Amino acid sequence: xxSRRAVLLTAGLGAIATLLPVSGCTxxxxxxxxxxxxxxxxxxxxxxxxxxxxxPDAELTVSEGIVVSDLxxxxxxxxxxxxxxxxxxxVSETFNGSEGLLVSSDGATISQRFxxxxxxxxxxxxxxSNPEDPSATYTVLISPEGTxxxxxxxxxxx
Numbered sequence: 001x002x003s004r005r006a007v008l009l010t011a012g013l014g015a016i017a018t019l020l021p022v023s024g025c026t027x028x029x030x031x032x033x034x035x036x037x038x039x040x041x042x043x044x045x046x047x048x049x050x051x052x053x054x055x056p057d058a059e060l061t062v063s064e065g066i067v068v069s070d071l072x073x074x075x076x077x078x079x080x081x082x083x084x085x086x087x088x089x090x091v092s093e094t095f096n097g098s099e100g101l102l103v104s105s106d107g108a109t110i111s112q113r114f115x116x117x118x119x120x121x122x123x124x125x126x127x128x129s130n131p132e133d134p135s136a137t138y139t140v141l142i143s144p145e146g147t148x149x150x151x152x153x154x155x156x157x158x
Contacts, residue, residue, distance in 0.1 A: 044078045047153040051138040052130030054094040056149075058082045065152050068112040075113065075154040084146035091126075091142065100124035100142065111139035113152035120144055 042050060044060035058080040065075030082090075091099060103123040107116035110125045119125075122144030130136040136155045142148070 041074050041076055044076075047074075047076045047078055048151065050130065050133070050155060051136045051151075051153045052128075052132065053138060053140075053151065053153075054090070056080060056082070056087075056090045058086070065154060066113045066115070068154075069156060071156040071158070073155045073157050075152070077113075078151040078153060079149060081148045087142065087146055087149060091140075095126055098126065100126040100140065110141065111152060113139055113154065114141060114150075118150070 041062075041064070044062040045055050047062065048055050048060075061079045063077045063079075065077045067075050088099075101110075101124065103110065103119055103121055103125060106119065106121050108119050108121075109116070110119055111127060119141065120143075124142045124146075126138075126140045128138055133155075135158050137153070139152045141150045141152070
């Protein structure tokens with residue numbers, strides 16, 4: 001009887017895991033659940049330097065990012081706010097004059113590291129990687145007002 005319960009439990013969990021992506025739920029792995037992630041997440045400054053982005057002169061907040069692969073060594077989000085002029089100057093300096101691409105509709109897919117709920121029409125985004133370390137990637141999302149920035153930075157092992 002115990003083995004039958006185990007089979008039913010395993011089947012039930014498999015069905016739930018199959019339904020979660022359909023229902024819009026996201027399964028995220030924490031570094032402790034994912035043995036390929038390191039327990040040492042970088043600081044905001046370390047993450048930005050790692051992906052080849054100039055560290056802005058602003059108060060930075062770092063949080064856990066969305067893990068998209070078992071190959072992720074780390075995934076963090078770095079966010080900051082400033083005046084639209086200061087952010088425009090930082091973007092121009094950091095990305096050689098590029099202003100990024102315009103988000104055309106709410107929920108548009110710009111990266112696996114951003115959920116559709118975070119992406120709004122009128123925002124701008126830039127994707128790239130560190131030329132010296134292509135496994136260190138980023139997606140920058142700038143609010144439609146141009147005053148808030150979220151950078152999804154990650155490094156994968158190859």
